[in-house]
Amino acid sequence: MSELAVYSAPSRNRDFWFPDGDIVLSCPQPHGRRCLFRVHKFMLTQHSLPFAEMIKKEALLSVLETLDGLPVVLLPEPASEIHKLLCCLYNALNGGAFNDEERPITRYDWLLRICSKYKILPLHKRIVAQLKAEWPATLPAWDAREAHIAALLQQHIAAGPPGRVHDMYLDDRLAEPVLTIHTARALSLPQLLPAAFYDLARRDPRADWDALHTDAAARALPANERLLVGGVRSARWGALCAHDLLVLAALKETLATLVREGWEMMRRAQIPHAVCDAARKDVLERSKELAVVSRDPLYAAQWACQYTTKAGMCKSCETNLVRWLATFRVSCWLTLLQKFQHRN
Ligand SMILES: [Zn+2]
Structure with missing residues (x-):
C-alpha cells in the first residue's frame, strides 16, 4: 500500500473521527469532494457480514489508499447516508437516527436499502x-x-x-x-x-x-x-407508476361504491320510532357528505358514531345505528385488505 497522495480536499467528519479508529471510510459528497470517517473495524464487522468481508485482512491488502497509515475504503453511498448509518451503529443506546421522533421513518428508506445491502439485520428489523x-x-x-x-x-x-x-x-x-x-x-x-x-x-x-x-x-x-x-x-x-395509479383508481371506485351501498343500507334499515328515524337520517346525510368531502369513509363513519350519541335518539335505536356504523367500518377495512391480498 502506498501512502495516500492526492485527495481533492477531502473533509474529515467531525462526529466520526476517532483517534483510535483503525479504518477510514471515504464517501462521495456533492461537488466531487469526499468525506472521510475514521471509525472502528469491530463496529462495522460485528453488525455486517459484507462489511466484515470488505475489511478483512486479505481484502485490505488490495486497498490502494491509506491515510495516517490506515487503509481507506471507498464506499459508493453518499456521506450523508453513511453518517446516519454510523449514528445508528454507534448510538444504539439513544436510538441513533431514531432519536428524532418527529421525523417519519419513511424518510429513512435509503437507510433500509443500506441495511439490506450490508445485511445489518437488527437495524433492518427495527425499521x-x-x-x-x-x-x-x-x-x-x-x-x-x-x-x-x-x-x-x-x-x-x-x-x-x-x-x-x-x-x-x-x-x-x-x-x-x-x-x-x-x-x-x-x-x-x-x-x-x-x-x-x-x-x-x-x-x-x-x-x-x-x-x-x-x-x-x-x-x-x-x-x-x-x-x-x-x-x-x-x-x-x-x-x-402507471400500475399503481390504476390500483389507486380502482380502490377509489371501490370506496365510493362502499359508501353508496353502506349508507343506503343503513338508511333503509327498519327503525321503530319516527323521532329516531328523523335523527338517523340527519346523522347519515351529514356523515355521507363528510365521507365524500374527506374521501375517508372510515373517518366519516367514526364521526357518525360520535354524532349519533348527540342526535337525540332513544338508547336502543342509538345502539343499533352505532353497531351498523361499526360493522360498515369493519367491512370497509376487510374489503381494503382483500384488494391487496393477491396480485396488487
Ligand atoms: Zn328509538
Missing part, C-alpha cells in the same frame, strides 16, 4: 417494525394511528400562525404514502400496501410533495405556504 406500525394492517391500529395524527394536528392548530411545530409543518411530520408503496414493493412488504393506498386515496392530487418541498424557496411561495399552514397532506404523485 421494518416501525414501518408496520406506521402503516398498520388492522383497523384498531389504524384508528390509533389516526388518533395520533389528530393529536399532531391539534399541536399545529394550537401553535397558531405559521402553523409550525419543531420548525415543521404537519406535512413534514407525516409519512408519505407513495414512498411507502415503493418501499413495500422493493422490499416485499405487501402488508404496508392497504394502509398506504388508503391514505393516498384521501390525499388531494393537487398537493404535490415535490412541488411543495423541493427547497426553502418552494416552501415559501405564498400559495405553497398557505397549503402547508392549512395542514395539507401532500403525496409524491409524480413518482406513482
Whole structure:
C-alpha cells in the first residue's frame, strides 16, 4: 500500500473521527469532494457480514489508499447516508437516527436499502417494525394511528400562525404514502400496501410533495405556504407508476361504491320510532357528505358514531345505528385488505 497522495480536499467528519479508529471510510459528497470517517473495524464487522468481508485482512491488502497509515475504503453511498448509518451503529443506546421522533421513518428508506445491502439485520428489523406500525394492517391500529395524527394536528392548530411545530409543518411530520408503496414493493412488504393506498386515496392530487418541498424557496411561495399552514397532506404523485395509479383508481371506485351501498343500507334499515328515524337520517346525510368531502369513509363513519350519541335518539335505536356504523367500518377495512391480498 502506498501512502495516500492526492485527495481533492477531502473533509474529515467531525462526529466520526476517532483517534483510535483503525479504518477510514471515504464517501462521495456533492461537488466531487469526499468525506472521510475514521471509525472502528469491530463496529462495522460485528453488525455486517459484507462489511466484515470488505475489511478483512486479505481484502485490505488490495486497498490502494491509506491515510495516517490506515487503509481507506471507498464506499459508493453518499456521506450523508453513511453518517446516519454510523449514528445508528454507534448510538444504539439513544436510538441513533431514531432519536428524532418527529421525523417519519419513511424518510429513512435509503437507510433500509443500506441495511439490506450490508445485511445489518437488527437495524433492518427495527425499521421494518416501525414501518408496520406506521402503516398498520388492522383497523384498531389504524384508528390509533389516526388518533395520533389528530393529536399532531391539534399541536399545529394550537401553535397558531405559521402553523409550525419543531420548525415543521404537519406535512413534514407525516409519512408519505407513495414512498411507502415503493418501499413495500422493493422490499416485499405487501402488508404496508392497504394502509398506504388508503391514505393516498384521501390525499388531494393537487398537493404535490415535490412541488411543495423541493427547497426553502418552494416552501415559501405564498400559495405553497398557505397549503402547508392549512395542514395539507401532500403525496409524491409524480413518482406513482402507471400500475399503481390504476390500483389507486380502482380502490377509489371501490370506496365510493362502499359508501353508496353502506349508507343506503343503513338508511333503509327498519327503525321503530319516527323521532329516531328523523335523527338517523340527519346523522347519515351529514356523515355521507363528510365521507365524500374527506374521501375517508372510515373517518366519516367514526364521526357518525360520535354524532349519533348527540342526535337525540332513544338508547336502543342509538345502539343499533352505532353497531351498523361499526360493522360498515369493519367491512370497509376487510374489503381494503382483500384488494391487496393477491396480485396488487
Ligand atoms: Zn328509538
